[in-house]
Amino acid sequence: ETGVTQSPTHLIKTRGQQVTLRCSSQSGHNTVSWYQQALGQGPQFIFQYYREEENGRGNFPPRFSGLQFPNYSSELNVNALELDDSALYLCASSRAWDYGYTFGSGTRLTVV
Amino acid sequence: DAKTTQPNSMESNEEEPVHLPCNHSTISGTDYIHWYRQLPSQGPEYVIHGLTSNVNNRMASLAIAEDRKSSTLILHRATLRDAAVYYCILSLRGNSGGSNYKLTFGKGTLLTVNP
Numbered sequence: 001e002t003g004v005t006q007s008p009t010h011l012i013k014t015r016g017q018q019v020t021l022r023c024s025s026q027s028g029h030n031t032v033s034w035y036q037q038a039l040g041q042g043p044q045f046i047f048q049y050y051r052e053e054e055n056g057r058g059n060f061p062p063r064f065s066g067l068q069f070p071n072y073s074s075e076l077n078v079n080a081l082e083l084d085d086s087a088l089y090l091c092a093s094s095r096a097w098d099y100g101y102t103f104g105s106g107t108r109l110t111v112v
Numbered sequence: 113d114a115k116t117t118q119p120n121s122m123e124s125n126e127e128e129p130v131h132l133p134c135n136h137s138t139i140s141g142t143d144y145i146h147w148y149r150q151l152p153s154q155g156p157e158y159v160i161h162g163l164t165s166n167v168n169n170r171m172a173s174l175a176i177a178e179d180r181k182s183s184t185l186i187l188h189r190a191t192l193r194d195a196a197v198y199y200c201i202l203s204l205r206g207n208s209g210g211s212n213y214k215l216t217f218g219k220g221t222l223l224t225v226n227p
Contacts, residue, residue: 004155033214033215035215035217041219042197042199042217042218042219042220043156043215043217044217045214045215045216048214056214058214090155090156092155092156092215100146100148100158100161101148101156101158101215102158103148103155103156103157103158104155105153105154105155106155
């Protein structure tokens with residue numbers, strides 16, 4: 001198993017800019033989710049993709065968007081970055097809803 | 113969303129068993145109980161999950177109360193590598209069929225393991 005890999009590991013952006021974070025799912029996993037983790041807090045669900053369709057979304061504004069590709073890799077896009085978007089962004093993949101998720105190590109985004 | 117309640121922190125000694133409690137009094141009949149842990153500077157790691165019966169795997173055991181309103185994660189012999197934040201989570205289905213659910217994390221329990 002290759003696990004879940006995320007890139008980049010760290011990123012610094014300026015307020016108002018746009019950012020794209022990337023995730024390669026574990027082999028055989030058709031579901032991918034994205035989470036935002038602020039310092040000292042538990043991860044918060046952003047959205048989930050299953051077979052290239054978004055099928056669940058948390059309480060995040062539309063400027064957070066995503067894509068899942070036929071090879072089940074995924075992107076998280078954030079437009080009009082705000083200072084509060086500074087966080088660890090985690091990608092997680094799974095085979096099916098009643099299996100555990102495999103998380104990547106995350107991308108640390110800092111907005112200045 | 114059904115919520116879970118966990119102690120903020122717990123302490124254990126190396127090679128002793130650890131029982132991490134979780135209360136989920138508003139759990140629904142179809143909610144699975146999941147446990148994840150997060151080591152410093154890493155993403156969460158799946159530990160175990162169950163629905164009604166007690167579950168065992170190579171990492172831990174999950175004991176689920178008969179009324180499903182509480183559960184306990186059991187680490188049989190704690191090691192220093194088990195020091196982490198442990199999250200008890202109820203899986204919530206998404207808004208369509210297929211493979212979909214979201215994990216609603218709380219603040220978890222910070223487990224400290226003393227040598």
